[in-house]
Structures are given as C-alpha cells and as structure tokens.
Amino acid sequence: MKKVWVLFVALIAAVVLAACGGESSSAPSQTNEGGTTEAGGGEIEEFVYASTSDVAGLSPILTNDSVSANVQEHVYETLFERDTDTGELIPSLAESYENPDELTWIFKIREDVVFHDGTPLNAESVKYTFDKLRDPATAAPRASLLEPVDEITVEDEFTVKITTKYPYGPFLASLAHSNAAIVSPTADQAQDLMSNPVGSGPFKFVSYTPGDQVVLEAFEDYRDGAPDIKKLVFKVVPEISTAISMLQTGEVDFIDNLPSEQIARIESIQNVDIEKKDGTSVFYLAFNQSRPENQDENFRKAVAAAVDRDTFVGKLNGLGLRSDSVLGPMVFGYNESKNAAGQAYDPELAKQLVEENGYGDRTISLLTANRDNFILMAEIAQAQLTEAGFNVKIETMEWATFLDTARAGQFDITFLSWANLTQDGSEMFYPNLHTDNIGSSNRAQYSNAEFDELVDASRTSVDQEERLNYLDQANGLLLEQNDVVVMYHGVVTGAMNSEYTNLILEPNGKWTLKDVTRK
Amino acid sequence: MSTTFSVETPQVRTKKKDRFVVSTMKRLLKNKLAVVGLIIIAIQVIMALTAPWITSYDPATQQLTKSELPVMSEGHILGTDNYGRDVWTRIVYGAQISLVVAITAVTLGLLGGVVLGMLAGYYKKWDAVIMRFVDLLFAFPGILLAMLIIAILGTSLINVAIAISIWSIPTCARIVRGSVLSIKEKEYIMAMKSMGASDLRIMVKHILPNALAPIIVFATMRMATAILSTAALSYLGLGAQPPTPEWGAMIAQGQDYMWTSPHLTVIPGIAIMLTVFAFNVVGDGLRDALDPNMDLN
Numbered sequence: 001m002k003k004v005w006v007l008f009v010a011l012i013a014a015v016v017l018a019a020c021g022g023e024s025s026s027a028p029s030q031t032n033e034g035g036t037t038e039a040g041g042g043e044i045e046e047f048v049y050a051s052t053s054d055v056a057g058l059s060p061i062l063t064n065d066s067v068s069a070n071v072q073e074h075v076y077e078t079l080f081e082r083d084t085d086t087g088e089l090i091p092s093l094a095e096s097y098e099n100p101d102e103l104t105w106i107f108k109i110r111e112d113v114v115f116h117d118g119t120p121l122n123a124e125s126v127k128y129t130f131d132k133l134r135d136p137a138t139a140a141p142r143a144s145l146l147e148p149v150d151e152i153t154v155e156d157e158f159t160v161k162i163t164t165k166y167p168y169g170p171f172l173a174s175l176a177h178s179n180a181a182i183v184s185p186t187a188d189q190a191q192d193l194m195s196n197p198v199g200s201g202p203f204k205f206v207s208y209t210p211g212d213q214v215v216l217e218a219f220e221d222y223r224d225g226a227p228d229i230k231k232l233v234f235k236v237v238p239e240i241s242t243a244i245s246m247l248q249t250g251e252v253d254f255i256d257n258l259p260s261e262q263i264a265r266i267e268s269i270q271n272v273d274i275e276k277k278d279g280t281s282v283f284y285l286a287f288n289q290s291r292p293e294n295q296d297e298n299f300r301k302a303v304a305a306a307v308d309r310d311t312f313v314g315k316l317n318g319l320g321l322r323s324d325s326v327l328g329p330m331v332f333g334y335n336e337s338k339n340a341a342g343q344a345y346d347p348e349l350a351k352q353l354v355e356e357n358g359y360g361d362r363t364i365s366l367l368t369a370n371r372d373n374f375i376l377m378a379e380i381a382q383a384q385l386t387e388a389g390f391n392v393k394i395e396t397m398e399w400a401t402f403l404d405t406a407r408a409g410q411f412d413i414t415f416l417s418w419a420n421l422t423q424d425g426s427e428m429f430y431p432n433l434h435t436d437n438i439g440s441s442n443r444a445q446y447s448n449a450e451f452d453e454l455v456d457a458s459r460t461s462v463d464q465e466e467r468l469n470y471l472d473q474a475n476g477l478l479l480e481q482n483d484v485v486v487m488y489h490g491v492v493t494g495a496m497n498s499e500y501t502n503l504i505l506e507p508n509g510k511w512t513l514k515d516v517t518r519k
Numbered sequence: 520m521s522t523t524f525s526v527e528t529p530q531v532r533t534k535k536k537d538r539f540v541v542s543t544m545k546r547l548l549k550n551k552l553a554v555v556g557l558i559i560i561a562i563q564v565i566m567a568l569t570a571p572w573i574t575s576y577d578p579a580t581q582q583l584t585k586s587e588l589p590v591m592s593e594g595h596i597l598g599t600d601n602y603g604r605d606v607w608t609r610i611v612y613g614a615q616i617s618l619v620v621a622i623t624a625v626t627l628g629l630l631g632g633v634v635l636g637m638l639a640g641y642y643k644k645w646d647a648v649i650m651r652f653v654d655l656l657f658a659f660p661g662i663l664l665a666m667l668i669i670a671i672l673g674t675s676l677i678n679v680a681i682a683i684s685i686w687s688i689p690t691c692a693r694i695v696r697g698s699v700l701s702i703k704e705k706e707y708i709m710a711m712k713s714m715g716a717s718d719l720r721i722m723v724k725h726i727l728p729n730a731l732a733p734i735i736v737f738a739t740m741r742m743a744t745a746i747l748s749t750a751a752l753s754y755l756g757l758g759a760q761p762p763t764p765e766w767g768a769m770i771a772q773g774q775d776y777m778w779t780s781p782h783l784t785v786i787p788g789i790a791i792m793l794t795v796f797a798f799n800v801v802g803d804g805l806r807d808a809l810d811p812n813m814d815l816n
Contacts, residue, residue, distance in 0.1 A: 241774075241775075259775065261601065262778070264779050265778040265779060308583075311583045315586070315601075370756050375761060375772075378761065379581075379761050379762055380581065380602065383581040383602070383762065393760075394760050394761050394762070396674070396756060396760060
C-alpha cells in the first residue's frame, strides 16, 4: 500500500513541477544567436522576424493577405504611402500629382529609382503594373483597387496620366495599398514574381523556402541609402508561444500581432521592447440581416444593450480601443461624436426587451472563428446574452470555413473584423456593408438603400471634406439602428529585441524594418 | 469456471454467479493499485452526481472582474479562469461530461462490437465479411478515424461519443470473436445444440456470459481511452463547444495563460490524468481477478 501512495504522490508532484517549471524557465535568458550580438558598427548582420503563417506568394499583383504583404512591403514600393503618425497620404514613388479635373489624375514619378534587376522605374513600369493588376485575365484578388480606372497613358518618361470612369475619392488611398506596388516589368516577363520577386524597395530577394522562410538582403543602391540590416529573414513559427520563447532567447528579433493573453508574459521579458499604436482594425458583432428575426430593430437593440463592451475591452490588457464608432479613430471618416452613439450597456433594458418580445424562445446561433480573440468575444457575449435571457449557442469554426459559412449567411449573429489597410472609411463600408457585396464580402447580408447611397457618395466624391461628412452620416445610420455593435478597435503591436530601435509601426498593422538600427 | 454456468438450473446459477462475483471482487480488492483506482473512480462518480450541491457557482457564469484568480483564492478554492469562472465548479461539471460521454461511447462501441464479434465467431460464412470490415476500421489510426467521423458529422459532444464508439468497435469485435470461437466448440454448447436450442438462445444465454470476462476488462480500459480521446478532441476544438466545461477544452483555453496562470492547464490536466490512470489500473486489476488461472497461484 505504501508503495502505491509513494508512486501516486510522485506522479502528482511530477505533473505539478513540470507545469511550474514552465513558469520559472521564463526568466529571461541572455543568450543570443544568429550573429546578432556583434558589438560596435551600425550593421546588423542578420535580423529575424517570426510569423505564425507562411506567405501565400511574393507578387503584390497576385496576393492579398497581410503575411505576404509584410514581405512585399520590404521588396516593393507604392506610389503613395501613409505618414505613420498623422495617417496623411504622402508621395513615395510619386513625386507629385495634380487633378486637372475630377476624372483625371496626373502623376510625376521620381526619376532616381531603379529596380533590383537594374531596370529603371518610370511611367512605363507604372502603366505596366496597373494594367496587369486590372486586367481580368490576371484575376488579381485586389483588382478592385483600380476598378474605377478607365485609361492609363504614359505622357513622358516620368509622367503618367490616369483617367477614372467616375470621380473616385479614395484613389490615393488605393494607390498606397501594398497590392498596388510597382513591379519590374522586365522581371515580370522573365520570371514568376510569386517565388522570385523584383521591386524597388530597400530589400532584395534572396531565397524562399515554402513553409520555412523568406530571406532578403539589403539593396545597396536603394535611393535613401541601404538599410542597416544586411540579411532579413521572415521565418515561419506556427505557434505564437514558441515565437515568444524564441524572442526571449534571441533566436528571433521581432514579432508582431501580440496576443492580449500573452502580453503580460512578453512584458516580463527583459531584453524585449514592446511597441503599441492605435490601429485601424475593427472587431464587431454583426447580425445576419437576411433573416427576418434579425431585421427587428428591438432585437438588435436588446443584443447591443446586453453586451458589456467596456468590461470586455478591459480584458484586452490595453490591446483594444473602446468606441462605438464603426470607423475607428485612425480611419478616415471617424468623428468623435460617434464614440458613444451606439446603444449603451443596459442589462435591465435588455432583459425587459427580451421578456416583452419573447426573444428567449428561439435558439440563436452565434458563429465564431476559432481564433483566440474571436473566441474571447464569443464567450463573453454568449454569457452576457444568456444573462439577459437570450438562448445562445456558440458554433466555432476554423478560419476559412468560418469565412465561407458567414458569406453564405448561415448564422444568426457573428463576430467580424476588418483590418482596413487603406485606412479609409469607404473601404470599410463598401466591401462589408454595401448591397453590392452581399454574397461576397458583405457577410452581414446588410442592405439599406439610404446607407448604400451615402457610401456611394463617399466613394465618388473627390472633395475630402464632403467625403468625411458622408462617411460620418453612414456611420451614424449603422449605430442608430444597432446594425453593427462594435466590440473594439485594434491596437497594433510589435515586440523587438531591445538591442535595436527605429521600428516603423503603422496603424493598419503594417510595419517596416528598413530604418532599424542598433541602439 | 466456464462450465459452471451452462447446464445448472437458474437458481443455482444465480448463486454460483454471486459466488463468482464475490470471489472476483475479493481478488480485485487484494490488488492495491486497483483499489486506489476504484476510489478515484468512486470520487469522480460522486462528484458528477452531486455537482450542483458541492459547488456554489454555475460553470458558465462569468465574473469578468474576478478573472485568473490563483488557487486558494477567497471563495474560489481552485481559482478562476480567464473569464472569472470558478475552476472547481468547471472541474466538477467536467467530470459529469467526461463520464457521460465515455459511458455512452463505450456502451455503443460494446453493442456494435459484441454483435459483430458474436456473428463473426458463430456463423462461419459471415466471419470473412465482418472481419474484413473490422480490418478496414483497424486500418485507420484511432484518433484519425474519430476526427474523420467528426469532420463528417460536425463538431459536438454527441458526435464525439459516436466517433469514439465506432473506433471501439473493431477491437471489441475481435476480442468477442476470439472468445466465441473457442467457446462454441465446448461440449455444453454442443449439448445445447443437440437439444435443439435456437442460435439466438445459445449466443445470448450461453456464449455471451462465458465471454464476459474479456469484455468487462476491455470496457474498463476503454473508458480510459474514451475519456482521454474526448479530452483530446475537445482540446483540438472538435468536441465540446464553449462554454462547456470539458476538461480538454479547459486545457486548450488555459494554455494561452500557461505562463501567468498555470493552474488553468495543470488542474484539468491532473483531473484527466487521475481518471485515466484509475480506469487503467482497475482494468488491469480486473483482468488479473477475472483470470481463472489466478486461483492456481
């Protein structure tokens, strides 16, 4: 008998110790690998970024995902870019532009830029890239960026004229999108840019091992001078916990998209600096508006009143921004007055509405993607809705299945998100909530003629003041009828080895490493 | 032992059966490890049955202001999870879920396995067909087969039970078929046949009771596998849907907080480990106790 108990206690002790071991081993270790410790000298021999998924491809024309865009941002450049602090659009490859009339855009291209393969970048390369992007034969996923474009003509070596079919307000924002980056025409004709990209950015492509890593090197002839990082590695580390451990040991120098539940752990690591910035992404509760039950305004009001967003945002450890506005503070179209324009948290009102209308009698399916932050929203909302008297069942799905199921409208309520790369409100409303896009990106199946009109107006006007006004009205319309219940606006994050500095983090989640230097 | 059942009158049989059960229990209780296992199982069963009385919270009620409390906090003996739900309550209700799913899965699996094994062992012409089908099921690794079935049926605890039961069928069928093959050649079966007993009567009343020992051992061991698989499938997000307090799902949810609140993974982990350990040692003990050769020692 004694033996048995000894064995037993030993077993338990082993398990407990193993678990606690995890905690004590998280004490920071100072070992550095990968040749990053070389003292003195500004050069950084090797800099490693870890991503949880692999790139889809390396051609900006043929991809549309943030992981691929992270690599492309370093290899290619766009005509315009956003100022990282003010969000203002500033020329990058373009030098200047003018609008002789509402439908015509004339761009002056910088004259000192060459692609990595030696081809000079000129008006011809811009025309080539844009024609390819909008050519239906290319089937580019973001061909929509140039959908309003009618004709592109080369005026002289460094001047290109673009005419649009209708006045297009967010045009410059579209041109700042990483999928509108300029590719080298000679390289595109000679090779597959998906696996062998050639751009004009600060880094030159070296190699790509699918599922493992992409390696870039500094482009010595870069117009602003070559970056300090000589070898830049984008490594795939599927598990974020592992990536954090690698950051701790110095195997990895930079990670992004820090999960809110790990933030305390990362903060406790001594050799790592965390950078945060208010972002453009929005996470919201959406109703399937194709179902008559969800078109009931009181039902949506009851749901909105039942969900305590303030407490929820408090759970995000500083990685979320609370505002009712569908367009967040970093998005064009935001107006402070909308911060509290939605239905406030009012559990009593919710209970009363549920009771009066018998909302508790039907089972509501709450569809959610099986990503950590989505499950967090779903579980908290489910508990609070149950509290108010609703009968809610959670259905979790893997990301791709979730997107398809939501697109097909097989849910009652769900949580959706939008990163908003262009940082423009039209680019949030049009794909997500405009009648045109039901069956594709309008997963809420939302259709409201008044709203559509406002969004169309915001897209076709080139007067930015007027656009701001249209977007604000559209925003107000959604909030007034609780068609969208905003949970939070994202905060972009990055954690970098504290030996380095000058990371450029943009509100839309993009980041640039070209200016990174040793402290 | 085997000859004792068949040709006696019912009353005598019952008495003998009682004596057999008692002697088996006695042998089982001599096995110290098995006793520990039995105690753990008993505790789990009591926990599952009295869940509402031994906990003071609801397993799904959140207290967002009291999240991630450590073990031994005031009012929360095992602390709270990231939603402020009481971990002790969730463990207790989780015991309910584990037991119900495992018992359902094992019962269904036994039903299928016993019927198939019995038919295959008794009727020669069915043997090849049934056993090839069983071989086919064997060709898939167990957990993969379960995942495949869930992929077809959809994610839910009921489907987990069905998947695990299907996965149990081939092993059970083989065990039963083996016993039936040896028992059906015994003289008392021949005697029943010559007396004109129907096949069904022979199978159910005479072969099955004699093939029971390996089935009982298999069922006990299978309980351990079923509990572990339920947890594994829920851990992968294929089983229990939130906010169900399933142990595997609790581990999956807690792992993001492993560095700050290790109790969220360690406690359900210990619960799973203890239960699986208990069913395994009891199964081992039963195998020894039910083995007639044990008397010789």
